[in-house]
Amino acid sequence: MRSFDAIIIGTGQAGPPLAGRLAAAGKSVAIIERKHVGGTCVNTGCMPTKALVASAYAAHLARRAADFGVMLDGHVQIDMPKVMQRSHQVTLNARGNNEKWLSGMKGCTLIRGHARFEGPTRVRVVEEVLEAPQIFINVGGRAAVPDLPGIDDIDYLTNSSIVMLHRAPEHLVVIGGSYIGLEFAQMYRRFGAEVTVVEKGDRLISREDPEISDAIRGILEKEGVQVRTGAECIRFSRHPQGIAVGLSCSEGAPEVIGSDVLLATGRRPNTDDLGLKAAGVEVDERGYIKVNDDLSTNVPGIYALGDCNGKGAFTHTAYNDFEIVAANLLDGEDRKVSQRLLGYALYIDPPLGRVGRTEAQAAKAGRKILIGTRPMSRVGRAIEKGETQGLMKIIIDAESRQILGAAILGAGGDEAIHGVLDMMNAGATADSLRWALPIHPTVSELWPTVIQSAEPV
Numbered sequence: 001m002r003s004f005d006a007i008i009i010g011t012g013q014a015g016p017p018l019a020g021r022l023a024a025a026g027k028s029v030a031i032i033e034r035k036h037v038g039g040t041c042v043n044t045g046c047m048p049t050k051a052l053v054a055s056a057y058a059a060h061l062a063r064r065a066a067d068f069g070v071m072l073d074g075h076v077q078i079d080m081p082k083v084m085q086r087s088h089q090v091t092l093n094a095r096g097n098n099e100k101w102l103s104g105m106k107g108c109t110l111i112r113g114h115a116r117f118e119g120p121t122r123v124r125v126v127e128e129v130l131e132a133p134q135i136f137i138n139v140g141g142r143a144a145v146p147d148l149p150g151i152d153d154i155d156y157l158t159n160s161s162i163v164m165l166h167r168a169p170e171h172l173v174v175i176g177g178s179y180i181g182l183e184f185a186q187m188y189r190r191f192g193a194e195v196t197v198v199e200k201g202d203r204l205i206s207r208e209d210p211e212i213s214d215a216i217r218g219i220l221e222k223e224g225v226q227v228r229t230g231a232e233c234i235r236f237s238r239h240p241q242g243i244a245v246g247l248s249c250s251e252g253a254p255e256v257i258g259s260d261v262l263l264a265t266g267r268r269p270n271t272d273d274l275g276l277k278a279a280g281v282e283v284d285e286r287g288y289i290k291v292n293d294d295l296s297t298n299v300p301g302i303y304a305l306g307d308c309n310g311k312g313a314f315t316h317t318a319y320n321d322f323e324i325v326a327a328n329l330l331d332g333e334d335r336k337v338s339q340r341l342l343g344y345a346l347y348i349d350p351p352l353g354r355v356g357r358t359e360a361q362a363a364k365a366g367r368k369i370l371i372g373t374r375p376m377s378r379v380g381r382a383i384e385k386g387e388t389q390g391l392m393k394i395i396i397d398a399e400s401r402q403i404l405g406a407a408i409l410g411a412g413g414d415e416a417i418h419g420v421l422d423m424m425n426a427g428a429t430a431d432s433l434r435w436a437l438p439i440h441p442t443v444s445e446l447w448p449t450v451i452q453s454a455e456p457v
């Protein structure tokens with residue numbers, strides 16, 4: 001049995017930087033990975049998808065070139081193997097850099113294989129048992145496969161397999177109209193596929209306010225993506241032309257025939273094969289590891305970071321988990337998950353940048369609120385760029401004037417939302433943002449106008 005000061009299970013977004021901090025503090029660290037170093041984001045998530053989104057954007061802009069007075073000779077063609085090779089290279093570079101970093105890290109041992117608890121301080125990796133007084137779980141998650149009728153009779157894609165595909169499907173049927181589904185839907189449409197999004201809820205991306213959902217649907221439909229919401233009868237069967245996907249039982253065409261099906265119906269944590277019972281670590285009914293505000297579990301010395309604790313489902317929340325644990329254990333701080341303000345982006349084009357509460361969440365909390373909105377068709381920067389779809393929206397507490405949340409669905413929204421995110425983090429009121437002097441021409445320069453126009457709902 002080998003002994004260490006700390007064991008880290010998983011090399012996602014929290015494990016490697018934590019290994020770096022612990023090793024730099026003089027601790028001996030073992031970090032265990034059963035598949036690819038870098039985890040979901042690097043290998044099958046953010047990095048390959050955003051590289052593909054960039055290729056899809058290039059194709060879209062090339063098709064629109066004439067709108068800008070730029071004439072191309074011949075029509076736009078997509079070299080799918082080259083598109084995929086580019087995306088794969090982005091992943092390989094990041095994975096390689098991570099591997100090199102961890103393998104060369106003084107005080108850290110990178111161990112390959114599946115880790116399973118044998119007790120609260122012991123972990124088995126294949127033949128070997130490791131021991132440490134502190135264990136950090138960073139095992140992430142994987143695509144959930146819903147138990148839909150006929151699912152076992154068909155071949156389906158998930159985020160892991162679709163980023164390895166070297167062709168554009170003839171007709172991609174995407175099950176699930178949220179973050180993962182919509183990013184793939186738009187990019188494959190731009191790569192030339194027929195695309196149908198099938199969502200069981202009554203609107204796309206239902207965590208957002210309805211006008212954001214509607215605007216996103218409009219953006220996708222304008223590019224030829226078919227959207228079927230309220231699809232309460234999803235089922236699959238083999239068909240001579242591919243796969244028949246049953247949709248609604250009552251309205252519209254009863255089924256669609258696709259060449260390929262992508263499942264994008266949420267994630268599940270990789271906690272079912274981790275031997276958590278042997279360590280006594282508690283999970284909730286969906287398998288997420290129960291953690292306290294400092295990310296400690298119910299077992300002293302064991303922490304859970306990243307997607308597997310259910311406190312976030314993003315790369316930046318996983319990384320922030322590392323920052324909280326490192327600050328508390330190594331820097332004498334008292335950081336808590338509940339202190340953080342959540343922002344995120346949806347990388348369709350134009351992107352959605354979001355921070356804080358939606359209007360529905362703010363209203364549910366019983367606050368008196370003011371809402372300011374503006375369509376991107378009335379934002380100079382968007383008009384100049386020829387990207388006028390979408391809207392800006394801000395939610396303000398009518399009494400305290402605190403900014404409760406904001407959204408930018410539009411050109412540069414993923415970056416521009418940080419202006420509001422930073423104000424909110426600093427505890428500034430809407431009036432501070434109203435009196436800021438933004439740069440012209442930007443999307444952000446409209447916030448003072450939007451705030452001045454904010455009205456009670």
Ligand SMILES: Cc1cc2nc3c(=O)[nH]c(=O)nc-3n(C[C@H](O)[C@H](O)[C@H](O)COP(=O)(O)OP(=O)(O)OC[C@H]3O[C@@H](n4cnc5c(N)ncnc54)[C@H](O)[C@@H]3O)c2cc1C
Binds near residue numbers: 039040050312
């Ligand atoms: C298609 C897609 C696109 C995404 N895009 C974005 C985006 O644009 N922005 C964003 O913020 N987030 C995005 N995400 C989410 C983001 O990828 C995750 O939130 C993030 O990777 C979570 O990191 P993590 O550290 O929790 O775990 P992961 O990155 O999932 O890493 C966990 C690691 O643990 C390993 N592991 C699991 N069990 C064991 C075991 N028993 N023994 C040894 N090793 C084990 C796994 O192999 C894996 O390498 C996307 C996700 C997907 C699927």
Ligand SMILES: NC(=O)c1ccc[n+]([C@@H]2O[C@H](COP(=O)([O-])OP(=O)(O)OC[C@H]3O[C@@H](n4cnc5c(N)ncnc54)[C@H](O)[C@@H]3O)[C@@H](O)[C@H]2O)c1
Binds near residue numbers: 148183205312
């Ligand atoms: N840009 C980003 O930051 C980004 C991109 C991709 C993924 N992610 C992360 O990955 C996580 C998972 O994303 P996701 O889109 O898979 O999941 P999700 O939980 O956000 O959405 C799942 C969607 O599938 C639908 N659905 C669920 N079961 C279904 C069924 N049986 N049939 C049809 N529809 C069904 C739901 O109604 C929902 O709209 C997100 O929470 C997000 O944090 C982030």
